[in-house]
Amino acid sequence: MGQISNAERRRNEEAIRAAMDRLLRGELSPGGRCDLKTLxxxxxxxxxxxxxxxxxxxxxxxxxxxxxxxxxxxxxxxLHEAGTLPDPRDAQITRLKAENETLRDRIVRQSAAIEELTALKQLALSRITAQHEEITRLRCPRPDTGTPPTARLTAVPGGSQTIGSCS
Structure with missing residues (x-):
């Protein structure tokens, strides 16, 4: 490539500055990015x-x-430091990264909640099983006497007699 004239260099610089302004305003051609190649x-x-x-x-x-x-x-x-992204793909990438991080945090919280609920379920099932076994034990007759392990209330000889006030 040979030398270019000063006039041609000025025209090229003006074209570069005009293209630079368009790109930084976000006026990108289809398939273009806000980079030196597109500039x-x-x-x-x-x-x-x-x-x-x-x-x-x-x-x-x-x-x-x-x-x-x-x-x-x-x-x-x-522009990036000011929070302005002239390239819509860069803005989309930034938005998707933030959304991805939010979803990852949500998954972590939900996983912790699931673990906590699973432990609670296990505890509840253990308690229900223990209560069921206790009820079954109390209902079954004792093997040594054949009578249930609970005390039986018997009728008082001579009928029903109230002792003291019931109020």
């Missing part, structure tokens, strides 16, 4: 101009539009 495509330039160049002697120099790429990245970062 270069929107401006109609080769994106390699945004990156450092290595001379044949091994020295590294800035790309012709690297200062604009740095400005784009700074402005995009400032």
């Amino acid at each position: 270069a495509a929107e401006a109609g330039i080769n994106r390699t101009g945004f990156y450092p160049k290595k001379d044949p002697n091994g020295t590294v120099r800035d790309g012709p539009y690297q200062h604009l790429a740095d400005e784009f990245v700074r402005r995009l970062q400032a």
